[in-house]
Amino acid sequence: MTILEERSRRWQGRGGPELWDAAWDRVRELLGPILTDSWFSLEHDPETGINADGAAGLATALYLYAARSGVHPREVSCSQVRELFPDGEMAQLVARWESLLQGLGHDVHHPLDPVAARWLILRTDNSAPDIPGHPWVADEYDMDVLHRQGPGVIEGLSMILSPFMCETARKKGVSWWEDSTPASAAEG
Template sequence: MTLLLEVLREQRAQAVDGPARYEQAWDRMVELVSPIWHNEPMWGGSCLPDGGAALAVALYLIAEEHQVHPRDVRRDQIEALLVKSTETGMTLPATLPLWEGRLRALRHDLDAGTDPVSVIWRRLRRDNSPPETACDDTYFDSTHRWDYGFVEGLDVVLAPRYALAF
């Protein structure tokens, strides 16, 4: 059985060719989630790897913009990266261009196959929503992935059940 932390550490290994703060952000993410996911098995369709990767990218964004170490980034700064509906509390699609704008401002070419940040970003920006033609049962299937990978994953990582504090 493969553990989720093993998957995240494999993804972290791909960050070595990226900016220093990006590598540090992956280390910080693993440090933060290790206590809560130490024995979490990896299962097909899980959004948790996207959540861990999204947290690493978010830590990198804030740390790079503020020129601080990722361990100095606070949870409220990460939460501020998610545009939420005032009515439902759901993360809105406006979050995608916000993140992409910030990544571009840090001089990342989001289409570059050689930029480790852009490579992971292309996976995280994938929209997992069901097609408009999906039957009604799809919307009640709790195993179905929803929304962009980074939004869905980060919402889960920051959910109260994990009580991730930093």
């Protein structure tokens, strides 16, 4: 069993809606060939690292789109996920997704609901604290590649939908990203 398979089953939780479980199955299918065990070597926290947030963000997007559209998560395209994750609207994304989850009957603050439990982690703002003298505020930390900024759902899905990930998927023969290659990847 790969690290992605093992951890994603924990991230998924138990007792969620069938579409939630199907969304996670789809995430494992899409990311399995790409997020190999070596991707997880730099993660400090296996529950809230950027790979966890990327996988969970994708599962949540697939779940939201499928539930609202009456389709199976396997039928949700990359462009449809991008519709839920539009450029330039990141400040409103957490509130919008929270509203969509509530519209599907989830109490987004209830940790026993597996969808809400993962959402509570995804909505967490990972920005450095704004405390004078705090080590994370130092200029040299701002250049650190492990520095996280903003809600986990935004960071994670940004990584999953990035031009780099699109290219990596193409090289691994995973075509889901091809229906929505970002302009910067197509130009490069």
